[in-house]
Amino acid sequence: MTRDWWKHLILILGVIIVIAPFYMMVSYSFKSPGEIDRGEGGFFGRQELMVDERCVKLRDPDRDDIAVAAGRFPGHSDSDIRDALLAEAQSDCSMRPVIFNYTKAFTEAPLLRYLLNGVIVTASIFFIQVIVALPAAYALAKLKFWGREAVFSLVLFCLLIPVHAIALPLYIMLAKLGLTNTYAALVVPWTISVFGIFLMRQFFMTVPDDLIDAARMDGMGEFTIVWRVMLPTAVPALLAFAIFSIVAHWNDYFWPRIVVTGNRDLFTPPLGLREFKGDGDGSFFGPMMATATVIVTPLIVAFLLAQKRFIEGITLNGMK
Amino acid sequence: MAGLSIENVTKRFGETEVLKGVSLDIADGEFVSLVGPSGCGKSTLLRIIAGLETQGAGSVRIGGTPVEDQRAADRNLSMVFQSYALYPHLTVGENIAVPLRMRRLNGVQRLPLVGGLMPGTRAVAREIGQHVADAATMLEIGHLLDRKPGQLSGGQRQRVALGRALVRDPAAFLLDEPLSNLDAKLRVQTRAEIAQLHRRLAATFVYVTHDQVEAMTMSDRIAVMMGGRILQCAPPDVVYEDPDRIEVAEFIGSPKINILPLEILPDGRLSLQDRALDLAVVEGARGVASLGLRPEALRLKSGDSPLRGRVVHSENLGSEMFVQIDVADLQERITLRATPEQRGALALGTPVALDFDLHKALIFDADGARIRRLRHLNAAASEVA
Incomplete structure (x- = not known):
């Protein structure tokens, strides 16, 4: 045990490096702007009441407001009434920083809409990827046909192509088809996942041939075998692939930024972060980090729930 | 069906x-x-x-x-x-x-x-x-x-x-x-x-x-x-x-059949260990052949015999006993099936002589094909001299 202390030390260092940004993100989402700027308040911040200056400004009473409010403050001068209204506005607009950050996250931008878009896009991508990858992987792993090895080499080759290298031609293609600013633009380029084909093919290689022959003897056609025999046995591998696919596309900033120009109804969650990027007047780090926290939480929860099967899938030993 | x-x-x-x-x-x-x-x-x-x-x-x-x-x-x-x-x-x-x-x-x-x-x-x-x-x-x-x-x-x-x-x-x-x-x-x-x-x-x-x-x-x-x-x-x-x-004879049967080298003399008579048997082929090539003997076709015998050797190993299965015998001039040991009562006569190292029923002998030619047409020279005494 004591001989291994250095291993643990390295692991702990690694953990700190990985955890630190998450720690900052969550911590900032709790703090007031002042505390963020000054770097104080520990993890949770002091949670002192703060005043939302913008909210107060919006309620700055004009002549009509004062006239209306005159009834409530009989015998006061206009400036007294104005001060009273301002004080009211101040107390209405003051809240704890954590509440300020999270309400801002949801009200300033249609974050729920973005989350829904994220779900639609990532779910469609994953669904179509599975529909394409499973039969392809089955054919590459278990069927004998002329040129199979060549096709598989092409799959491996495609793994080497970086997305960014083909982004521009892809964009032009989608633009010519008039598909920019649609869900299709967000989904279609990702529907054929060579990584998915590769991963599932490697898993299918471990499925015994006898099982497939038994299915054939039992009267199944090749497509039935894919969906009724291979799919259920491949659930751990599929789950591993799901994590890769969903994480990649849920968190993708680059591609949605390219093909969604303007139409905020199509924004995916990462694009929502831009809403708090104040250009001239400083950024709203608190609400921004609150948004980021909201965005990553579903993934972390999903991973924790699927953790055991995820690791099974990575080690690829579904069946013996 | x-x-x-x-x-x-x-x-x-x-x-x-x-x-x-x-x-x-x-x-x-x-x-x-x-x-x-x-x-x-x-x-x-x-x-x-x-x-x-x-x-x-x-x-x-x-x-x-x-x-x-x-x-x-x-x-x-x-x-x-x-x-x-x-x-x-x-x-x-x-x-x-x-x-x-x-x-x-x-x-x-x-x-x-x-x-x-x-x-x-x-x-x-x-x-x-x-x-x-x-x-x-x-x-x-x-x-x-x-x-x-x-x-x-x-x-x-x-x-x-x-x-x-x-x-x-x-x-x-x-x-x-x-x-x-x-x-x-x-x-x-x-x-x-x-x-x-x-x-x-x-x-x-x-x-x-x-x-x-x-x-x-x-x-x-x-x-x-x-x-x-x-x-x-x-x-x-x-x-x-x-x-x-x-090949069939060798594959089927456990323990394996004993295969002994045999010579077909010019007159068609079969010769085992340089001793002529009362058995002859009717037709076909002369020269090298093989004799197949199942372990149960062999018997212990006292006296002279072409198959003489020493007990080198024995396996008692309870109901029967398989004894391996090392015969001089033969590369492979001969397996004999015996009853457990014969244990006494089959202690390790004991010299034994073996005898077999000519009707149970399987003769194969040099290619391994079975020779079925055989002539028994001494119909009355169908055993080895």
Whole structure:
């Protein structure tokens, strides 16, 4: 045990490096702007009441407001009434920083809409990827046909192509088809996942041939075998692939930024972060980090729930 | 139920020719074993019958109908695999039901949820459930129907695989070494059960095994395969007592048959260890030949004999005893079957003389083909001098 202390030390260092940004993100989402700027308040911040200056400004009473409010403050001068209204506005607009950050996250931008878009896009991508990858992987792993090895080499080759290298031609293609600013633009380029084909093919290689022959003897056609025999046995591998696919596309900033120009109804969650990027007047780090926290939480929860099967899938030993 | 007919089937995998023209007729209701050492092509032949491989040439008929253009699924055959090949995600009951569901329900009816709403699905499903229950009762696995294959022992999985094969009424059952993953005791038990099952169903069985004991105990006929050919196909006792070739004689029988070098003298007489026997060939080449003697054809003898040696090893099995004897001038030891009462005379190192019945001697020519036409020179005394 004591001989291994250095291993643990390295692991702990690694953990700190990985955890630190998450720690900052969550911590900032709790703090007031002042505390963020000054770097104080520990993890949770002091949670002192703060005043939302913008909210107060919006309620700055004009002549009509004062006239209306005159009834409530009989015998006061206009400036007294104005001060009273301002004080009211101040107390209405003051809240704890954590509440300020999270309400801002949801009200300033249609974050729920973005989350829904994220779900639609990532779910469609994953669904179509599975529909394409499973039969392809089955054919590459278990069927004998002329040129199979060549096709598989092409799959491996495609793994080497970086997305960014083909982004521009892809964009032009989608633009010519008039598909920019649609869900299709967000989904279609990702529907054929060579990584998915590769991963599932490697898993299918471990499925015994006898099982497939038994299915054939039992009267199944090749497509039935894919969906009724291979799919259920491949659930751990599929789950591993799901994590890769969903994480990649849920968190993708680059591609949605390219093909969604303007139409905020199509924004995916990462694009929502831009809403708090104040250009001239400083950024709203608190609400921004609150948004980021909201965005990553579903993934972390999903991973924790699927953790055991995820690791099974990575080690690829579904069946013996 | 139907007979099978295989004619001149060949198969090559790349450069290697696995089947070199195999022909075999299997009658309706017959139990035929394909037996041979590994790599002899027996599994390939079974897979060609099943439709899981396509033959290079030749034809396969099931019940008189050529099946070359039929997929495995359409040939109406059931197969049991060595690895059992159960669907790991389905329960035992669902596993057994698969062949019936695939054949009696259409694609829509098989869909989860929606299928149950289709007209007729329920009635068929009930019928299938009844068949599954019957099969499970026959194999005594009724209490396992709700378990997953992963929770079963090897023997139980084997029964489930059998159940899946016999739940419907196929033209023939194909079994590919179904017992080789079981332990010895269970294997003996299941062997008897499969033989009983065959009698009860009166169905055609094709059984592939490398274990000659399984083949001997269960089959109506044994087809001994070697090097991509069927060397002999005959009932077990014929294959044992009257083999066509030396390879068959050597493969069938445990312990192995004793093969002794023999010389055919110019006058046709046979000579063992430079001593002429009272046996002669009627025709054919002179020169080198082989004498095959089963361990039970040998007897202990006092006095002179061409076969003299020392006891070097003995195995007492309780009911019988196998003794290995080292004979001078012979490369291989001779195995003798003796009764345990003879133990005293067969202590290690004891010199012994052996004698054998000429009528039980199997003579093979230099190529290994059996020489059946023999002349007994001394009809009265058919024993070695």
